[in-house]
Amino acid sequence: MSMLHLVPxxxxxxxxxxxxxxxxxxxxxRGGRSILRNVSTSFAAGAVTVVVGPxxxxxxxxxxxxxxxxxxxSGDVFATELGPLHGAESWAALRAxxxxxFQDHALIxxxxxxENVLLAFAESRHPLSLLPxxxxxxxxxxxxxxxxxxxxxAFERVENFSGGERQRIGIARALSRAPRxxxxxxxxxxxxxxxxxxxxxxxxxLAVRKGVTLxxxxxxxxxxxxxxxxxxxxxxxxxxxxxxVETFDDAAExxxxxxxxxxxxxx
Amino acid sequence: MTEAAAYDALAGEWRRxxxxxxxxxxxxxAAIIAAFAYAGALDVSRYAxxxxxxxxLAKESVPPDFSRWREWGRPxxxxxxxxxxxxxLGAFLALPLASLAARNAGAPVWLNEAVRFVLxxxxxLPGLIWGVIFVAAVGFxxxxxxxxxxxxxxxxxxxxxxxxxxxxxxxxxxxxxAQGASRLGVFRFALLPQALPRLTDALIYxxxxxxxxxxxxxxxxxxGFGLEIVTAFHLFEYREASALILxxxxxxxxxxxxxxxxxxxxxxxx
Numbered sequence: 001m002s003m004l005h006l007v008p009x010x011x012x013x014x015x016x017x018x019x020x021x022x023x024x025x026x027x028x029x030r031g032g033r034s035i036l037r038n039v040s041t042s043f044a045a046g047a048v049t050v051v052v053g054p055x056x057x058x059x060x061x062x063x064x065x066x067x068x069x070x071x072x073x074s075g076d077v078f079a080t081e082l083g084p085l086h087g088a089e090s091w092a093a094l095r096a097x098x099x100x101x102f103q104d105h106a107l108i109x110x111x112x113x114x115e116n117v118l119l120a121f122a123e124s125r126h127p128l129s130l131l132p133x134x135x136x137x138x139x140x141x142x143x144x145x146x147x148x149x150x151x152x153x154a155f156e157r158v159e160n161f162s163g164g165e166r167q168r169i170g171i172a173r174a175l176s177r178a179p180r181x182x183x184x185x186x187x188x189x190x191x192x193x194x195x196x197x198x199x200x201x202x203x204x205x206l207a208v209r210k211g212v213t214l215x216x217x218x219x220x221x222x223x224x225x226x227x228x229x230x231x232x233x234x235x236x237x238x239x240x241x242x243x244x245v246e247t248f249d250d251a252a253e254x255x256x257x258x259x260x261x262x263x264x265x266x267x
Numbered sequence: 268m269t270e271a272a273a274y275d276a277l278a279g280e281w282r283r284x285x286x287x288x289x290x291x292x293x294x295x296x297a298a299i300i301a302a303f304a305y306a307g308a309l310d311v312s313r314y315a316x317x318x319x320x321x322x323x324l325a326k327e328s329v330p331p332d333f334s335r336w337r338e339w340g341r342p343x344x345x346x347x348x349x350x351x352x353x354x355x356l357g358a359f360l361a362l363p364l365a366s367l368a369a370r371n372a373g374a375p376v377w378l379n380e381a382v383r384f385v386l387x388x389x390x391x392l393p394g395l396i397w398g399v400i401f402v403a404a405v406g407f408x409x410x411x412x413x414x415x416x417x418x419x420x421x422x423x424x425x426x427x428x429x430x431x432x433x434x435x436x437x438x439x440x441x442x443x444x445a446q447g448a449s450r451l452g453v454f455r456f457a458l459l460p461q462a463l464p465r466l467t468d469a470l471i472y473x474x475x476x477x478x479x480x481x482x483x484x485x486x487x488x489x490x491g492f493g494l495e496i497v498t499a500f501h502l503f504e505y506r507e508a509s510a511l512i513l514x515x516x517x518x519x520x521x522x523x524x525x526x527x528x529x530x531x532x533x534x535x536x537x
Contacts, residue, residue, distance in 0.1 A: 064445075067445040067446075068444075068445065069441055069444060069445050091447075092447050095445065095446055095447030096446075096447050098445065098446060098447070099446060100442065100445045100446070102438060102441075102442060104438050105438070106436075106438035106439050106441060106442035107438075107439065108436075108439045108457065108460055108461055110460070110461070110463075110464065111460055115460075119439070119442070119443065119456055119457070120446065122443050122446070122448045122452050122456045123446070123447060123448055123449075123452065127449070127451040127452045127454065127455035127456065128451070128455070173442075177446065
């Protein structure tokens with residue numbers, strides 16, 4: 001199985017024009033606690049960037065800055081095609097081509113798997129419209145469910161699915177949008193290792209062939225090494241490693257998971 | 268730290284919390300006793316004649332007299348229609364207001380608070396008083412009943428609806444925002460489907476309540492079955508009154524049964 005044909009080639013600009021994203025001197029504070037401190041890094045199109053780090057390091061927050069769910073306290077997000085993202089309009093332009101796979105799946109339990117995947121097309125249907133989902137959305141959602149192997153259970157309620165199956169529905173929802181920026185927050189955490197590896201390879205192929213900017217938060221370092229082109233490591237809200245996967249050696253790994261010295265300066 | 272030392276670290280706060288809890292309990296108990304006393308419920312002499320009187324009333328009410336049943340169909344339908352239309356009107360007005368009152372539906376906090384104030388003001392007037400107002404405004408019959416129940420239900424359902432909306436998981440709504448959906452889109456595609464069982468629950472509960480309320484509204488001139496019951500009592504036709512009450516009981520039990528069935532379908536799989 002492969003997910004490649006989920007993304008219609010025709011709708012895609014050449015890889016060079018796909019939005020590569022960068023963040024500059026990003027700070028996020030919540031309730032007096034710093035979550036991200038002076039984070040600057042970039043995310044290339046057609047490549048896989050994996051964000052690693054101990055729990056509480058700010059990985060999820062970084063991902064949620066990239067999809068606009070978290071507003072940074074200071075610092076900027078840049079998209080190549082859009083420039084610095086300020087204001088609702090530029091964020092809307094980025095979000096229109098963004099899909100996120102959430103750690104807690106973010107599915108609606110009492111709706112069917114199919115209805116949940118269809119929510120990827122919420123913008124193509126007016127909220128007050130009584131018309132059904134448009135044909136193209138129904139087709140894309142069905143195809144995405146087939147790709148994650150759940151087409152035969154499309155009309156079952158999500159609450160009857162296992163954790164791993166829900167994760168696959170979440171992945172199907174994200175992929176059905178044919179995103180140019182795909183963010184995954186621990187997208188394989190509830191999957192068996194072989195399936196995690198296979199879906200990971202599929203996402204990787206998708207990124208490389210279609211020029212998708214793929215950013216994954218992963219806690220399994222082995223999987224991160226296997227999938228990543230580049231590793232960005234966070235510890236206590238700070239970038240402690242940022243480089244090609246080949247340079248992420250055991251020493252670097254050890255440093256990432258060492259408790260940071262307290263009372264460091266910065267935002 | 269030894270066990271005793273660890274406990275000592277907590278002991279002060281533990282005692283403070285314990286005292287606070289006991290004080291609250293004592294205060295609540297005192298308030299309840301005072302309320303009973305003020306209402307005369309602790310005055311034993313008031314109960315002396317109660318039981319014989321009730322027994323007498325019960326004796327005069329049997330057997331129920333169904334002889335005028337042919338004339339009850341119309342008022343019964345009026346009451347049913349008043350309850351259904353009043354509930355529908357209330358729900359229709361309550362849902363948009365609830366979407367403005369819920370903290371998680373995107374409206375600013377000042378608007379949340381303003382709408383909550385309006386909802387609470389509307390429901391603080393009982394349905395009966397709205398009934399009196401609307402009888403004066405549009406005349407006798409079921410219509411003032413529909414309007415009275417509609418307005419009062421807007422206040423009540425608005426509160427139940429916005430609480431139902433606030434109970435949903437934030438994840439699906441965030442997922443929609445992350446892909447650029449509008450506030451209305453998040454409400455329609457994430458909040459509403461999640462809240463639907465609770466919304467339906469509130470609606471069914473309100474329908475049951477409104478059918479009873481539609482009966483009492485008959486007393487202030489809003490027609491229906493209540494007027495029949497009150498008239499029977501006024502004419503000392505206790506046997507007919509008991510028959511009417513049995514019919515009303517049957518109606519409400521039927522509606523409750525349908526409500527329970529609907530609720531079961533809505534919550535299927537939970």
